[in-house]
Amino acid sequence: MNENVIELRNIVMKFDGVRALDDVNFILKKGEIRGLVGKNGAGKSTLMKIIAGVYIQTSGKVLYNGQEIPPTLSIRQREKTVSMIFQEYSLAEELTVAQNIFLNFEPTKNGLIDDAKCVKIVREFFKNIGITIDPLTKVRELSTGDMQLVEIAKAVIRNTSVVLMDEPTAALDSEATQNFFEFIKKLRDKGYSIVISSHHLKDIIEVCDSVTVLRDGKVTLDKDIHEISLEQIISSMLGDTAYKHQGKRTAKLIEHNTPLLSARNISSKSRNSALSFNLYPGEIVGLAGLKGSGRTEIFNNLFGIDPITDGEIVINDEKVRITSPEKAVKAGIFLIPENRLTQGLSLMHTLYDNMTLPIISKLIKRILIDDRKGKIVVRNMIEKLSIKTPSMDITISQLSGGNQQKVVVGKALSSHSKVMLMDDPMYGVDILTKFEIANAMENFTKEGNAILFVSSELEELIEYCSRIFIIKDFRIVDEYEDTLQLTEDALMAAIQ
Amino acid sequence: MGTVSRESKKVINRDYIKILIDIARNSMVFIALIVLFVVFSFTLSNVGKGFASPDNLWNIIRQTSLIAILSVGMSFALAAGQIDLSVGAVVAVTGLTSALVLRGYGIIPAIFAGLSVGAAVGALNGILVAYVGMPAFLATLGTMIAFQGVARTMTELKSIPITNQTFIFIFGGGDFRKIPVLVIWMLLFLIIGHIMLRKMPFGRKVLAIGGNRKAALYSGINVKKTIFTVMVFSGLLAGLAGILWAGWYGGGRYTIGDGSELSAIAASVLGGTSIMGGIASILGAGAGAIMIGMINTALVMYGLDVYQQMIVRGVVIIIAVAATQRRKGI
Numbered sequence: 039m040n041e042n043v044i045e046l047r048n049i050v051m052k053f054d055g056v057r058a059l060d061d062v063n064f065i066l067k068k069g070e071i072r073g074l075v076g077k078n079g080a081g082k083s084t085l086m087k088i089i090a091g092v093y094i095q096t097s098g099k100v101l102y103n104g105q106e107i108p109p110t111l112s113i114r115q116r117e118k119t120v121s122m123i124f125q126e127y128s129l130a131e132e133l134t135v136a137q138n139i140f141l142n143f144e145p146t147k148n149g150l151i152d153d154a155k156c157v158k159i160v161r162e163f164f165k166n167i168g169i170t171i172d173p174l175t176k177v178r179e180l181s182t183g184d185m186q187l188v189e190i191a192k193a194v195i196r197n198t199s200v201v202l203m204d205e206p207t208a209a210l211d212s213e214a215t216q217n218f219f220e221f222i223k224k225l226r227d228k229g230y231s232i233v234i235s236s237h238h239l240k241d242i243i244e245v246c247d248s249v250t251v252l253r254d255g256k257v258t259l260d261k262d263i264h265e266i267s268l269e270q271i272i273s274s275m276l277g278d279t280a281y282k283h284q285g286k287r288t289a290k291l292i293e294h295n296t297p298l299l300s301a302r303n304i305s306s307k308s309r310n311s312a313l314s315f316n317l318y319p320g321e322i323v324g325l326a327g328l329k330g331s332g333r334t335e336i337f338n339n340l341f342g343i344d345p346i347t348d349g350e351i352v353i354n355d356e357k358v359r360i361t362s363p364e365k366a367v368k369a370g371i372f373l374i375p376e377n378r379l380t381q382g383l384s385l386m387h388t389l390y391d392n393m394t395l396p397i398i399s400k401l402i403k404r405i406l407i408d409d410r411k412g413k414i415v416v417r418n419m420i421e422k423l424s425i426k427t428p429s430m431d432i433t434i435s436q437l438s439g440g441n442q443q444k445v446v447v448g449k450a451l452s453s454h455s456k457v458m459l460m461d462d463p464m465y466g467v468d469i470l471t472k473f474e475i476a477n478a479m480e481n482f483t484k485e486g487n488a489i490l491f492v493s494s495e496l497e498e499l500i501e502y503c504s505r506i507f508i509i510k511d512f513r514i515v516d517e518y519e520d521t522l523q524l525t526e527d528a529l530m531a532a533i534q
Numbered sequence: 535m536g537t538v539s540r541e542s543k544k545v546i547n548r549d550y551i552k553i554l555i556d557i558a559r560n561s562m563v564f565i566a567l568i569v570l571f572v573v574f575s576f577t578l579s580n581v582g583k584g585f586a587s588p589d590n591l592w593n594i595i596r597q598t599s600l601i602a603i604l605s606v607g608m609s610f611a612l613a614a615g616q617i618d619l620s621v622g623a624v625v626a627v628t629g630l631t632s633a634l635v636l637r638g639y640g641i642i643p644a645i646f647a648g649l650s651v652g653a654a655v656g657a658l659n660g661i662l663v664a665y666v667g668m669p670a671f672l673a674t675l676g677t678m679i680a681f682q683g684v685a686r687t688m689t690e691l692k693s694i695p696i697t698n699q700t701f702i703f704i705f706g707g708g709d710f711r712k713i714p715v716l717v718i719w720m721l722l723f724l725i726i727g728h729i730m731l732r733k734m735p736f737g738r739k740v741l742a743i744g745g746n747r748k749a750a751l752y753s754g755i756n757v758k759k760t761i762f763t764v765m766v767f768s769g770l771l772a773g774l775a776g777i778l779w780a781g782w783y784g785g786g787r788y789t790i791g792d793g794s795e796l797s798a799i800a801a802s803v804l805g806g807t808s809i810m811g812g813i814a815s816i817l818g819a820g821a822g823a824i825m826i827g828m829i830n831t832a833l834v835m836y837g838l839d840v841y842q843q844m845i846v847r848g849v850v851i852i853i854a855v856a857a858t859q860r861r862k863g864i
Binding site for chain 2: 341362363364366367368372373375380381382383384385386387391392394395396398399401402405406407449453
């Protein structure tokens with residue numbers, strides 16, 4: 039069990055003269071799950087893409103099963119050994135699970151596709167590995183977690199022996215994550231080798247056999263998992279970078295006098311139970327609930343995506359009618375949507391254009407846009423949020439995920455919102471970016487503003503929120519004021 | 535803060551080259567325009583007065599100015615991720631309408647009537663696309679067919695001649711100090727369109743919607759209203775083009791503007807506008823229109839018959855679009 043399936047020797051990768059990877063050595067053994075961690079931009083994706091053959095290294099050697107792979111070998115040839123699972127799944131939603139798995143690979147009988155055989159192979163494989171998905175279900179009917187399992191099964195049935203996964207658990211809830219871990223452990227036991235890149239360090243420790251930490255394109259840690267601690271991983275990731283979160287302010291420290299926003303018996307078409315709550319200046323209030331508990335719907339009510347049909351929303355003692363996102367933004371409410379790529383940003387446009395979009399009508403001198411004024415605003419935001427970018431004219435798609443997320447937060451700040459609705463703002467970003475976003479939140483609330491915060495991580499809710507509402511069946515069923523005393527387990531129990 | 539290292543100087547130089555490549559790619563249509571002009575000028579110097587003679591060039595620009603005006607509206611529609619197939623039909627209907635109203639009521643009512651018809655069709659498109667939520671391709675295909683029918687029945691296929699010399703001079707027929715009036719109209723609307731797209735909130739909103747409609751909505755933009763306005767703007771420009779066409783031809787006729795929607799789309803795309811939305815260039819569209827006009831004239835001068843011209847025109851558009859469209863993933 040000690041053969042090296044993948045070996046990278048002294049890999050250097052340069053993009054436009056910048057070293058993305060600097061003399062990296064990396065080994066993946068047969069039957070091993072290896073974690074790959076690092077800040078956004080540390081070189082994780084680059085490393086995986088070199089293994090998969092999407093990128094060709096500037097110098098250094100790549101070995102598959104001890105054989106050096108000539109850089110000229112095409113991706114298609116490499117695919118026979120290595121499969122890379124991207125964050126965006128590549129499944130055809132209208133086809134069945136079995137059809138997807140055998141797409142372009144279909145066994146035939148008399149020149150026609152042998153569907154029965156496909157289904158049989160998939161069913162046997164699923165049984166073997168303990169998956170309960172019916173191969174005849176259409177992919178669009180599957181949950182995100184199941185889609186991921188199908189995606190991996192697709193790679194494995196096609197005889198690849200190495201599977202690379204970028205943030206595989208980011209979109210999964212805790213139950214699906216556990217399922218997923220069971221699945222890949224079984225794959226490992228059957229001799230497959232797996233690389234997982236993730237920001238969820240606890241997951242890495244739970245499931246991986248070994249871990250490689252990258253910082254600024256260099257390997258800073260390469261150990262078996264039982265030889266190291268979480269703290270060691272974090273310090274290898276961040277190096278000497280000074281980071282500290284200023285620490286949240288608990289509910290006791292915030293005066294509950296005049297609410298900044300109050301929702302009074304609000305209900306809407308898709309959420310017909312009346313809901314009331316107050317949000318005070320300086321607060322970060324968490325909405326804790328399972329997927330489908332109604333967190334998103336509450337945001338949709340407040341942001342005018344699903345306008346309220348009953349009750350009223352009051353901001354600073356003034357009743358506001360929010361019938362569209364346009365009205366919400368005008369009233370001082372801004373949504374940081376769950377998915378920055380599909381809802382938050384226009385990827386083909388520049389950082390500048392994205393950031394100024396909410397305030398574009400206010401940047402006018404006579405009738406034309408005053409871009410000089412816009413540039414000052416954007417420059418301030420880049421500084422304030424420490425967005426790492428060579429210029430404000432860069433196309434957004436070229437920024438790393440964490441920096442993209444900061445741009446979305448910058449949109450909210452530049453539009454002088456009073457209330458931010460943040461839907462999982464720290465999803466898929468590294469620890470340092472998390473701290474920076476947390477500090478931005480802190481500064482925002484210090485100025486007398488307030489935040490409603492939703493997260494897929496209960497830990498984040500406890501860490502950042504001064505109050506937490508428990509959401510169940512579209513209602514607030516409970517409220518925690520003393521979040522300092524709250525544990526993740528207690529919160530987990532409360533939302534069930 | 536110290537001296538610039540050699541390393542970073544190199545990077546800066548490389549950036550310059552990148553920027554130059556970027557500019558070249560963005561101005562592909564202008565480069566292609568110049569190259570074709572040189573080629574045609576040399577190869578056709580002995581035909582008639584020659585391709586590069588002032589008369590011929592003014593003629594080309596006069597012919598293409600109306601397509602250029604249509605392509606301004608089309609570029610906005612495409613930039614917003616929409617399309618407007620009805621502009622050709624609108625040209626025919628507004629040409630006839632203004633010619634008819636001109637007879638009975640004079641110039642001002644004629645202009646008003648023409649523009650109103652254009653804006654009204656645009657508003658209808660806008661309601662269907664923005665508020666009913668129909669795909670623009672289908673909605674405007676419907677209005678295109680319907681208004682082609684209107685153009686044919688409203689005068690029972692008869693042409694309506696225009697005899698008012700002032701109207702003819704201002705709208706299409708006249709020259710102002712040797713410059714065709716049509717060219718002045720074209721430049722006016724190319725410049726207005728360019729400023730609207732680049733320097734006014736409306737243009738940025740349109741591009742943002744074409745780039746990512748949901749992100750635009752979540753940024754507080756009234757997406758439906760903006761798309762509605764885009765369709766009205768396109769209809770309004772088509773109305774103006776119809777009036778100009780009638781003035782230039784000396785009358786309204788149902789065949790006027792036939793197929794011009796496709797030329798306007800081709801001009802916009804040649805100019806660097808993405809049919810997927812989010813990217814547009816008004817000046818590029820103007821250059822694209824002139825390029826199409828140049829090719830059309832050159833083919834006639836080369837002595838090709840009508841059908842051969844069609845074949846070559848099709849091939850040239852495909853090649854030109856392939857060369858000017860920016861490379862995108864997938």
